Amino acid sequence: MTSNIFFFFTDQHRIDTLGCYGNDIVSTPVLDAIAAEGTTFRRFYTPTAICTPARASLLTGAAPFRHQLLANYERNVGYRDELADDEFTFGTALRDAGYNVGLVGKWHVGLERTQNDYGFDGPAMHGWHNPVDHAEYLSYLEENDLPPYALSDEIRGTFPNGSPGNLLAARLDQPVEATFEYFLAERTIRQLREYATEHKESGRPFFMATHFFGPHLPYNIPSKYFDMYDPDEMMLPKSVAETFANKPPVQANYSAHWAFDTLSTATSKKLIAAYWGYVTLIDEQIGRIIEVAKELGVYDDAAVFFGADHGEFTGAHRLHDKGPAAYEDIYRIPGVVRLPGGHEPQFVDHFATLLDFTATILDVAGLDSAQAVDGTSLSPIVRHEDPEWREDLVLEFHGHHFPYPQRMLVTDRYKIVVNPESVNELYDLVDDPDELQNRYGHPELRVTRDGLLRRLYLQLRERGDNFYHWMASMYPVGEQDFDVSLSSFDDR
Known part of the structure; x- marks a missing residue:
């Protein structure tokens, strides 16, 4: 019905x-x-x-x-x-x-x-x-x-x-x-x-x-x-x-x-x-x-x-x-x-x-x-059917008053934010729920940070969100299976 x-x-x-x-x-x-x-x-x-x-x-x-x-x-x-x-x-x-x-x-x-x-x-x-x-x-x-x-x-x-x-x-x-x-x-x-x-x-x-x-x-x-x-x-x-x-x-x-x-x-x-x-x-x-x-x-x-x-x-x-x-x-x-x-x-x-x-x-x-x-x-x-479900979320922002491109990934514990024209952000939502301390540059979280960057990159690429091209050259997102410069004349 x-x-x-x-x-x-x-x-x-x-x-x-x-x-x-x-x-x-x-x-x-x-x-x-x-x-x-x-x-x-x-x-x-x-x-x-x-x-x-x-x-x-x-x-x-x-x-x-x-x-x-x-x-x-x-x-x-x-x-x-x-x-x-x-x-x-x-x-x-x-x-x-x-x-x-x-x-x-x-x-x-x-x-x-x-x-x-x-x-x-x-x-x-x-x-x-x-x-x-x-x-x-x-x-x-x-x-x-x-x-x-x-x-x-x-x-x-x-x-x-x-x-x-x-x-x-x-x-x-x-x-x-x-x-x-x-x-x-x-x-x-x-x-x-x-x-x-x-x-x-x-x-x-x-x-x-x-x-x-x-x-x-x-x-x-x-x-x-x-x-x-x-x-x-x-x-x-x-x-x-x-x-x-x-x-x-x-x-x-x-x-x-x-x-x-x-x-x-x-x-x-x-x-x-x-x-x-x-x-x-x-x-x-x-x-x-x-x-x-x-x-x-x-x-x-x-x-x-x-x-x-x-x-x-x-x-x-x-x-x-x-x-x-x-x-x-x-x-x-x-x-x-x-x-x-x-x-x-x-x-x-x-x-x-x-x-x-x-x-x-x-x-x-x-x-x-x-x-x-x-x-x-x-x-x-x-309905309590316990479906397989996503483990994170990709969110985005494009500007207000002026263009301002952002992409972010939220997981159970962390949030990473990519700001191409500025500093990137990484927050520990468990230890710092008020998001006061940007831990993007903290060496003890480097492995976590790089893993989150790759997760975000892969999801943007799968979606077809071309923001991933910036990430491909700027951040440690893993090996690429395509020419990130899009220069088809470059025979490698």
């Missing part, structure tokens, strides 16, 4: 803000309840820690180097700005298989095309943050006699040139019913009612996604959530001890751009408290959707997914947002799967990514999961 599918997606979401990932302060009962009936992946990663490329990978099941949509359009640095016309997308595949397919909320895949071009119903919403000038949202406020969007108590740092820094958080002078998050839940519920009616009348299955724009900064939320958590109880990340010694200089530059050192400790703690409040606001809105789904009788036997496009620094490594720094804070993300009917909760350490979500959605819908070319269905793990 083909299953209905609910998909909840957040933006820039740290895993340590959720009860199911060990936070015993933040209130996330709804997401924790999904985890309590499903499988929580402790080593779940984004293929790249930036919105558009990550979302394009989810849509296509292809790694960023393959789909080539490598930058957010607002700061595109010369890459393509739309997917290729013949690119596979799961929305179209579900539609072709007879599903109703809905997506309400953040899209951010390409410059002009919307989710409607890829098989999804739902209002087009461009941009990286809540589009509070969206016509449907403004009509919603007017129809419900709700006050307009307005901010106070803004929190900013100071840019290196002395001008006011990016807005990081603010008090939103609206009731919760007027928030864009509440509106997204209302809009999802409206779409869901239509799908549920058709499902009951004809048996037509549906895929219903809600993509929240938060908890991406700035954390602009009503007072109830802005003041929900006591800043004095917030602990700054241990990696605020970052010195950037023996690190790529771009990290210190990004720290200056995000003006972390211009903020007081009290302000940094307030930002974390506001971020947590934003997470609770979103959790409550997901709860409203699920409550209606249960009333309509379409939740219990549905598959449910929860994830995020990437993480957030919130002061870790003296940074905010994300960027060319391959730390766990922004690459490791929530990943929860509840197959139809649910099951006893389990927590697993299998390496997985958003690409595997794509394959699993296809699998649940009875379609060929191999269409997600770089993903693998997670269903066997969820």
